[in-house]
Amino acid sequence: MxxxxxxxxxxxxxxxxxxxxxxxxxxxxxxxxxxxxxxxxxxxxxxxxxxxxxxxxxxxxxxxxxxxxxxxxxxxxxxxxxxxxxxxxxxxxxxxxxxxxxxxxxxxxxxxxxxxxxxxxxxxxxxxxxxxxxxxxxxxxxxxxxxxxxxxxxxxxxEPGSLERYLRCLCDDGLVEEAADLFSLLNKNGYCPSIATWNLALLACLKVSRNDLLWKLYQDMIDSGVVVDIDVGTVGCLIQAFCNDGEASKGYDLLRQILEDGLVPDTVAFHKLIAAFCKTRNYGRVSELLHTMIATNRAPDIYTYQEVINGLCKNRKCLEGYRIFNDLKDRGYAPDRVMYTTMIHGLCRMGRFGKARKLWFEMINRGMLPNEYTYNALLYGLYKVHDFKEAKKLYKEMLDRGYGETTVSYNIMIAWFCSHGRVDVAYDLFEKMPQKGIVRDLITFNSLIRGFCIKGNIAKSLNLLHELLAQGLQPSASSYKPIIENLRRVGHMQEAKNLLNDMLSRGLEPDVYTHDHVITGLCEKGYAAEGMELLVEMLRNGLKPQQNTFEKLLQCLSRSDRLDDSLLVLDFMFRIGYALKISICHSLIAKFCEGSAHFVESYLREVLEMN
DNA sequence: ATAGGGTTAG
Incomplete structure (x- = not known):
């Protein structure tokens, strides 16, 4: 209740x-x-x-x-x-x-x-x-x-009419599951809600990030026969949904199609497309979208440019973003605090602290006071350029203005101490958080896990991983990665492998290097079969192991006389496009020759043909 | 409405 x-x-x-x-x-x-x-x-x-x-x-x-x-x-x-x-x-x-x-x-x-x-x-x-x-x-x-x-x-x-109003009410409250059920019920009874109501439900799905339900509803919508003409509101929702699904190009096609019909979706759909194409670094599309907006009387506003600059900054095109930012100012746009903050953060991320500081003062001169976000952005910048003295000063100023006691600001400070070898100080901060009522989130834990790993303290890192899980947080690949690499360094391959499996079973995707670490670690310990198994798994998942990983595995396989597997691995390796080092070639052939002389010739031919 | 932190190099 x-x-x-x-x-x-x-x-x-x-x-x-x-x-x-x-x-x-x-x-x-x-x-x-x-x-x-x-x-x-x-x-x-x-x-x-x-x-x-x-x-x-x-x-x-x-x-x-x-x-x-x-x-x-x-x-x-x-x-x-x-x-x-x-x-x-x-x-x-x-x-x-x-x-x-x-x-x-x-x-x-x-x-x-x-x-x-x-x-x-x-x-x-x-x-x-x-x-x-x-x-x-x-x-x-x-x-x-x-x-x-x-x-x-x-x-x-x-009455169906009452139910439809109730349905809209459910959508307003984000109770999309129930709304979807009600749609089916109404449909079953032969009543078809208006397009506006359907659209409201689609929007509600977007709002609560339930793309799955959105598509289901859309299917129902089509099945119900309500769509006589394409409705521009519906299409706007679909475009957003495609963008959320990482299928911006489908959203884009839809946009083109509807533009041909003379309909123009709302700016939100355009913004979503812009953000999505920034993400895939398709800046040509972004600029085209901006032109389309102008041509269709959806003049890009400050939020549009905000989206563009943010997209550029997030994807290592920060200087490009900075150029647009300056351009906008020249053309008489007055950036608001969010835009300044975005820009300051982007510059900080690139280590351009001087420029960021300049904008900071410019913003203040224009009568906008830095807020929590702005302070965090600049603090982050000082952390990036390792200026601890200034960071301390800024942090104090931030506290004086009542801004510093948040998860993000603590995370910045914790990351700071962790990457400067002061994990003990970072841990003190970590312990203070709950006392001050500040929530620890995944990033807090990940930073500290990494900090302890830098110091080689695997036990503490593992503890933190368990604590994170106990708090009901969903771990990410960065929660595991440093621990796995550390375990490999000290040769605890069984534990490393268990952690890797744990990751996989949670649906996390270890990156190439995490995999490589485990494979080479296994090979160093002589576990050829397990190394082989993992390599195959990697290839199956479309990951490209490093050349060194192949070599380590080949050496290990040949040491344990698994010649067939060696050939298989060689085959994978050549297909990826790696060449075989002469030294490894020699040792492989030597190994083949040890075996029955009868097969040497065919082995040799195979290796040479492959190379 | 919009922005912030971990990891970036192998």
Whole structure:
């Protein structure tokens, strides 16, 4: 059962007037009567009014009683405890009573709690009319959790139109799974929601990063036959979805297609495409997209350029980004703080601290104060140029302005100490984080794991890996990589291999070098078969082992007299395009000759033909 | 609305 969110309570306490309008709060409330009571206790007014109630036998439709009860539920705390005794002979479970109650009670929250009271008191179930009214009111108040709960309790079937509004409500709240179910239900009953509703659902999927559901919904949408003409809003969503899936070119094709039809998607779709093509470094496309935007009256705005500059900076084209940044200024665009921060960060990442510092002052001169992001960017820059003195100064300034106590700033400092051989200091910071209420995230752990590995402290690194997992964080390849490399260095190949397997089983992709480390390590220990197995696995995954790895493996295989495997590995090696070193060639041939003289000739021919 | 940190070299 969801709870009242604390911030709402705080808000209500500070702002009791709002308690009068319960409708605005119901979306955040549950139907738990305890919680509802709490709200009454805290905010109900006229708490002593409950005395003057009419007593007597009144079982005829009586609008006056309805009026009184409406007021009681609205104003008297814990009315549930006294209502029956105040109206001893009145039967509240008459259907007309609840219908009329709903008509008069303007607050959805109180209507709902009255319904719950009726249920618990009389096992009441409202008639279809009342169900429809209350359900619609709940949806209108965007209380979709309460609406769902109401549906479950009553089991009634709302009108398709109501359901569609409910559906939109679910989308607004990001409850896309339920929305998708409802679409199927509506479709099954032959009702087809409007394109706008479908689009809303597609957008909601994008918002909660559920591309899988988006595609499923889109399929349903087509199957339902709603798409007569291509809708530009739908296409915009699809373009975004393609970009999220890493298939920007498909998104691009879609854009071209719809432009031919004379339709132009919104800027968000363009932005997504731009970011995606920056990522694949297809800058020609990016520039083309910008031109398209201008040609179709979607003039690139500051956010567009933000996307471009960010894309360039993230993909090692920072100076290009810087050029555009300056260009924009020349053309009269006033970069905002985000753009300055992005640029400063990009320059810092490239070690151009001087330029970054210049922008920093320029920004301040233009009346924009550095915020948490800007401070972190510059701090990161100082870390990159190893200027600890200045970093300390900046960090202090940052703290004075109330910005430094965050995960990111701690991570920068921790990475700093780790890469300057002071993992002990980094660990102190790490231990201070929870005390200060700062969350440690994956990057915090990864930095420290790396720090301890630099010092050769494998045990500590492993501990951190376990702690990370225990916290429920998803490890990344960088959580494992340094540990595996360290284990190989000290020859603990079994553990290294176990960790590698652990990585794979979590769906992580070790890079070429991690694999290479394990293979060469295994070979050094004489585990030819396992080395071979891993090499094959690598090739199967499309990874290209280093030449040295092949050589190590060949030596190991020939030492353990696995001549067939040697030939196989040679074959792989030549196919990749590596040449065989003369020394290894000699030792291989010598090995072949040791065996039955009968085969030497054919072996030789094979090796020579391959080379 | 938008931005930040780990790893970059083998």
């Amino acid at each position: 969801a709870r009242v969110q604390p911030f709402i309570i705080t808000f209500l306490r500070q702002n009791p007037r709002t308690a009068q309008n319960a409708n605005t709060h119901i979306r955040n409330l549950t139907v738990d009567s305890k919680e509802t009571n709490f709200i009454y206790r805290e905010f109900g007014e006229n708490q002593n009014q409950s005395k003057e109630l009419v007593n007597g036998a009144i079982n005829q439709p009586n609008l006056d009683i309805v009026k009184q009860v409406c007021k009681i539920t609205r104003t008297i705390p814990r009315w549930e405890e006294t209502l029956l005794s105040n109206f001893p002979s009145f039967n509240f479970s008459e259907p007309w009573f609840f219908r009329e109650f709903l008509r008069q009670q303007e607050s959805v929250l109180f209507s709902l709690s009255f319904f719950h009271w009726l249920r618990s008191e009389y096992e009441f179930s409202p008639d279809l009319d009342s169900c429809n009214v209350l359900f619609d009111k709940l949806v209108e108040a965007k209380a979709c959790k309460a609406a769902r709960n109401f549906l479950e309790l009553t089991g009634f079937s709302p």
